[in-house]
Amino acid sequence: MTNDTRTDDRRSDDTTAERSGLSRRGLFGLVGAGVVGGAVGFGIDRVITPEASASGAAAVYPFYGEHQAGIVTPAQDRLHFAAFDVGAIGREELAELLADWSYAANRMTAGLGAGEFGAASGPYDSPPDDTGEALDLPPAGLTITFGFGPTLFDDRFGLASKRPAALIDLPHFPGDALVDGLVGGDLCIQACSDDPQVAVHAIRNLSRIAFGRASLRWSQLGFGRTSSTTRAQATPRNLFGFKDGTANLRAEDTAKVDSQVWVADDGGWMAGGSYLVSRKIRMTIETWDRASLREQERVVGRTKGEGAPLSGGTEFTEPDFALAGRGDAPLIDEAAHVRLAHPGSNGGAAMLRRGYNFVDGNDELGRLNAGLFFICFQSDPREQFVPIQLKLARNDAMNEYLRHVGSGIFAVPAGASAGRPIGAGLFD
Numbered sequence: 001m002t003n004d005t006r007t008d009d010r011r012s013d014d015t016t017a018e019r020s021g022l023s024r025r026g027l028f029g030l031v032g033a034g035v036v037g038g039a040v041g042f043g044i045d046r047v048i049t050p051e052a053s054a055s056g057a058a059a060v061y062p063f064y065g066e067h068q069a070g071i072v073t074p075a076q077d078r079l080h081f082a083a084f085d086v087g088a089i090g091r092e093e094l095a096e097l098l099a100d101w102s103y104a105a106n107r108m109t110a111g112l113g114a115g116e117f118g119a120a121s122g123p124y125d126s127p128p129d130d131t132g133e134a135l136d137l138p139p140a141g142l143t144i145t146f147g148f149g150p151t152l153f154d155d156r157f158g159l160a161s162k163r164p165a166a167l168i169d170l171p172h173f174p175g176d177a178l179v180d181g182l183v184g185g186d187l188c189i190q191a192c193s194d195d196p197q198v199a200v201h202a203i204r205n206l207s208r209i210a211f212g213r214a215s216l217r218w219s220q221l222g223f224g225r226t227s228s229t230t231r232a233q234a235t236p237r238n239l240f241g242f243k244d245g246t247a248n249l250r251a252e253d254t255a256k257v258d259s260q261v262w263v264a265d266d267g268g269w270m271a272g273g274s275y276l277v278s279r280k281i282r283m284t285i286e287t288w289d290r291a292s293l294r295e296q297e298r299v300v301g302r303t304k305g306e307g308a309p310l311s312g313g314t315e316f317t318e319p320d321f322a323l324a325g326r327g328d329a330p331l332i333d334e335a336a337h338v339r340l341a342h343p344g345s346n347g348g349a350a351m352l353r354r355g356y357n358f359v360d361g362n363d364e365l366g367r368l369n370a371g372l373f374f375i376c377f378q379s380d381p382r383e384q385f386v387p388i389q390l391k392l393a394r395n396d397a398m399n400e401y402l403r404h405v406g407s408g409i410f411a412v413p414a415g416a417s418a419g420r421p422i423g424a425g426l427f428d
Contacts, residue, residue: 151184
């Protein structure tokens with residue numbers, strides 16, 4: 001990444017605060033020590049946001065827009081997802097944090113450093129306002145997406161009346177083995193990029209900016225997207241070796257995206273937003289690897305090679321769940337994942353998936369700690385994720401090989417604009 005300034009001056013911290021778009025509290029987060037007093041203007045309109053370029057390492061997706069990027073944006077190959085707990089601050093400080101994050105996110109998605117001076121300039125006796133590991137790297141399609149968890153709407157910030165009805169506390173699903181340290185959060189940030197270092201850089205710098213105001217609760221690195229969000233992308237494979245997300249919603253399905261992903265304009269602050277559900281799903285890789293090909297295909301309901309439904313055809317042939325084979329048994333098993341997750345089995349409900357593979361080393365028994373970090377976006381989780389997941393949790397043959405260990409739900413507001421930070425509608 002390049003910086004928008006290369007001056008090597010030795011200006012005072014006061015001058016830095018006056019010129020930087022970050023609030024003084026945000027600068028305090030970057031410094032990590034010292035007292036710097038009251039707030040200054042947000043200044044998030046100082047970055048000229050470029051138009052999205054074609055694709056690859058040079059791709060740029062604007063942070064400002066009607067909807068947040070990182071939802072229908074072509075799914076990048078790498079993920080760093082983080083959930084935060086807000087500290088002992090007030091309502092105004094929370095608004096200031098979101099403004100500081102918006103300022104920095106707008107810069108980083110444009111290929112700039114998190115702060116005005118960058119990693120190699122600014123006051124010589126103060127820490128740089130960017131950590132520097134993305135210096136000289138292109139934006140690599142970086143998107144930064146923010147969300148608000150149910151716990152943000154308790155009595156700390158006077159936001160209880162702003163909690164949307166659809167931002168529910170997720171129920172305990174059959175078979176859940178959730179780990180407390182991998183659940184929930186007041187705020188979340190999803191950073192996606194085609195370069196893992198660019199995604200990590202984004203979360204690292206936003207965490208620094210939040211110092212003293214919010215702290216990391218849990219985070220997850222992901223690789224190898226497990227869904228396609230545009231028709232130009234080939235269907236990827238998960239760690240079970242099967243194509244994943246063949247029937248996923250695509251950005252080109254505008255009518256379905258409007259009804260299934262975006263919240264309708266009802267005059268509320270969530271109009272134009274969406275709801276994100278994350279699930280960390282541990283795969284019992286070693287058990288799966290000992291299953292026969294016949295068993296693997298029965299569980300999934302598709303062929304392992306082409307990804308065609310077992311009822312015949314090619315990958316994108318619509319499954320025929322009524323077609324029977326030997327002994328009048330359905331060719332696609334009653335407990336097959338593809339049958340239970342299909343919109344036709346769920347009253348037409350669908351979700352836009354943006355999941356990633358993960359490998360977090362190994363456990364104490366020497367087994368791979370690996371699986372799927374599932375992410376989906378929808379207009380109402382009460383009508384989409386919850387009933388679909390309940391059906392899967394009760395009946396899916398794949399449950400023998402899965403364990404859900406992490407979970408989160410977040411309200412993802414509409415996009416930001418110059419002078420109006422992310423989530424500004426919360427404070428109107």
